[in-house]
Amino acid sequence: MGLDPDPAVIPAGLGEGISAVRRHTLALVEATAPYAAAYKPNLAFFERLGPAGWELLIEVVTAASRHALVIADAKRGDIGHTAVAYAEALYDRVGADACTVHGYLGEDSLRPFLDRPDRFAFIVCRTSNPGAADFQDLPVGEGGEPLYLRLAKLARGWNTLGTVGLVAGATWPGEIARIRSVAPELPLLLPGVGAQQGDLEQAARAARGEDGQGLFLVSVSRAISQASTGDDFAEAATDAARGFHTRLTREASAVSNSR
Amino acid sequence: MGLDPDPAVIPAGLGEGISAVRRHTLALVEATAPYAAAYKPNLAFFERLGPAGWELLIEVVTAASRHALVIADAKRGDIGHTAVAYAEALYDRVGADACTVHGYLGEDSLRPFLDRPDRFAFIVCRTSNPGAADFQDLPVGEGGEPLYLRLAKLARGWNTLGTVGLVAGATWPGEIARIRSVAPELPLLLPGVGAQQGDLEQAARAARGEDGQGLFLVSVSRAISQASTGDDFAEAATDAARGFHTRLTREASAVSNSR
Numbered sequence: 050m051g052l053d054p055d056p057a058v059i060p061a062g063l064g065e066g067i068s069a070v071r072r073h074t075l076a077l078v079e080a081t082a083p084y085a086a087a088y089k090p091n092l093a094f095f096e097r098l099g100p101a102g103w104e105l106l107i108e109v110v111t112a113a114s115r116h117a118l119v120i121a122d123a124k125r126g127d128i129g130h131t132a133v134a135y136a137e138a139l140y141d142r143v144g145a146d147a148c149t150v151h152g153y154l155g156e157d158s159l160r161p162f163l164d165r166p167d168r169f170a171f172i173v174c175r176t177s178n179p180g181a182a183d184f185q186d187l188p189v190g191e192g193g194e195p196l197y198l199r200l201a202k203l204a205r206g207w208n209t210l211g212t213v214g215l216v217a218g219a220t221w222p223g224e225i226a227r228i229r230s231v232a233p234e235l236p237l238l239l240p241g242v243g244a245q246q247g248d249l250e251q252a253a254r255a256a257r258g259e260d261g262q263g264l265f266l267v268s269v270s271r272a273i274s275q276a277s278t279g280d281d282f283a284e285a286a287t288d289a290a291r292g293f294h295t296r297l298t299r300e301a302s303a304v305s306n307s308r
Numbered sequence: 309m310g311l312d313p314d315p316a317v318i319p320a321g322l323g324e325g326i327s328a329v330r331r332h333t334l335a336l337v338e339a340t341a342p343y344a345a346a347y348k349p350n351l352a353f354f355e356r357l358g359p360a361g362w363e364l365l366i367e368v369v370t371a372a373s374r375h376a377l378v379i380a381d382a383k384r385g386d387i388g389h390t391a392v393a394y395a396e397a398l399y400d401r402v403g404a405d406a407c408t409v410h411g412y413l414g415e416d417s418l419r420p421f422l423d424r425p426d427r428f429a430f431i432v433c434r435t436s437n438p439g440a441a442d443f444q445d446l447p448v449g450e451g452g453e454p455l456y457l458r459l460a461k462l463a464r465g466w467n468t469l470g471t472v473g474l475v476a477g478a479t480w481p482g483e484i485a486r487i488r489s490v491a492p493e494l495p496l497l498l499p500g501v502g503a504q505q506g507d508l509e510q511a512a513r514a515a516r517g518e519d520g521q522g523l524f525l526v527s528v529s530r531a532i533s534q535a536s537t538g539d540d541f542a543e544a545a546t547d548a549a550r551g552f553h554t555r556l557t558r559e560a561s562a563v564s565n566s567r
């Protein structure tokens with residue numbers, strides 16, 4: 050369950066300002082709890098609210114943690130003592146179980162995130178936007194494999210503690226399948242279902258891989274949180290979350306039955 | 309002037325907790341004002357302090373803006389409406405003149421930062437850490453140029469509004485020279501002088517380029533902010549900042565005299 054609090058789409062009945070954003074976001078956490086394997090607050094939307102947004106983030110993470118794992122979608126990436134400070138901010142101050150990070154700065158920049166045996170980091174691998182082709186698809190080295198596959202292979206090698214996953218946009222099942230083939234045991238985080246039109250079943254099938262054992266999380270944000278922007282937003286969110294859950298369960302049964 | 313507030317190295321005379329961090333950081337802003345062309349608060353260190361750290365960040369940016377430009381060293385990078393939210397957070401909520409960003413997600417992910425004619429974004433290009441070699445140095449495409457040079461070339465093409473710069477670690481003057489040769493008019497941000505042992509004069513010479521006209525900023529953090537951790541920290545910071553300023557001025561004169 051992706052949490053991207055946006056003051057522009059708060060149901061009118063909740064009032065205005067940060068207190069309305071707070072009520073909306075906390076209600077969405079409770080409304081989707083029966084179906085959410087994890088919550089993914091997107092830090093950009095909290096930071097845009099200023100210092101009160103950072104307080105809200107901690108409150109939301111605390112509430113969500115009662116139900117499921119929490120992934121801080123922060124996409125941080127820096128070196129040395131800065132990387133240590135970011136890991137402490139996300140894991141210890143915010144209290145997230147996991148986060149998203151950038152890999153462009155290489156292994157030592159990620160170690161403060163990966164060396165925490167009680168935490169987990171998803172490295173951005175292949176995104177769903179047009180600009181993904183600018184760098185991620187570039188052929189690298191002698192074999193000419195795309196950069197995102199090289200990243201997936203290296204990330205697999207860094208997974209000594211079982212703390213490494215990859216982010217891959219759900220809109221590109223072909224790329225998900227290639228990632229899965231070179232990193233069979235890495236959990237994948239697949240955003241882009243719903244508003245971004247990713248096909249849930251195709252993405253899930255690709256992420257399971259050839260043996261059907263691949264682990265993954267599908268992230269849905271606006272298709273649930275904005276299923277209704279009226280006063281029935283919570284019921285609509287529950288219904289939408291149930292719908293995605295049912296589809297994923299059905300897809301899993303189909304895979305299981307075909308074996 | 310890099311600002312990385314760290315509660316572990318606050319002079320004892322300033323007290324304890326966030327109020328001591330606040331006094332230390334604001335005093336460093338004033339102490340270095342005569343010599344700082346820009347201030348570079350590093351967001352990781354503010355985020356590690358929790359919501360009060362985000363408040364402190366805004367206070368520090370406001371104080372620093374009275375003297376010079378402010379670069380939010382945030383290294384953000386995401387797509388679509390998330391990128392828009394990050395740009396609004398850094399430029400409008402925090403009030404920074406510029407920021408640092410990741411380019412791995414390509415042009416459209418950077419547009420919310422680059423399309424603001426009154427702001428400026430430095431894209432991370434070549435970093436100073438060992439892991440830089442994992443991806444940044446990989447040969448890409450038919451020519452086999454390293455990835456960081458490809459990034460520099462693409463970034464140059466995105467500079468239609470004069471809002472694009474590049475980050476390159478000061479510890480690698482050879483790489484700075486190569487970046488300068490393919491992106492002659494892009495301002496460079498060069499961290500890594502001081503604690504990271506980058507050679508100021510070599511980095512500056514490489515960043516000026518063949519014609520001596522290249523624009524750049526040298527970032528120094530701990531070598532100034534921790535020049536003394538005693539009660540004379542402010543005077544020591546002024547002295548250290550003056551020292552770097554003198555060396556840069558002398559280097560510029562030497563370049564100018566050699567023509």
